[in-house]
Amino acid sequence: MTEKVIVSNKGLVRADFNFWVGKYMDKFYDGLEQKKIVGNKCSKCGDVFCPPRSVCGKCNENLPLDQNWVDLPESGTLQNYTITPYKVTDRRTRKVKDPQLIAMVQIDGSNTAIVNRLLNITPDEIKIGMKVKVDWSEKTTGAPSDINGFVKV
Ligand SMILES: [Zn+2]
8 A cells, every 4th residue: 555645735826828718709809899799689589699699598599600790788787786705807816895796787689698897886776677887998908807897877
């Protein structure tokens, strides 16, 4: 029988990585860089997806990459939210002092919701069904951080 030696180190491990989000999300992020919200529409049932997808979640129809892109407004409706002490945009950061309000927002004209922060609002002001709009980052780069979050209209 061989003796097993286990070595452990305490501390943070840094792991930088890149990955490709795919052709559909590429278009979505290209839109964000222009401060535009884009989605794609199912030609069979008419549902609009934001963020866009390759297959309709309702009727299973393939959504061709070169068709049925729709420009959507920067406004939407709060579908749901949660409060978390963690910073969503930076997983290396542990608990933050002020809790983050994370919202699911259905962009007007779409049938799905996107997730981002709710800004400049206190939890007691939040009402599901309230109108919100995108708060854009000053400098956009075609990345998730182009959207700071949503603010009430
Ligand atoms: Zn469909």
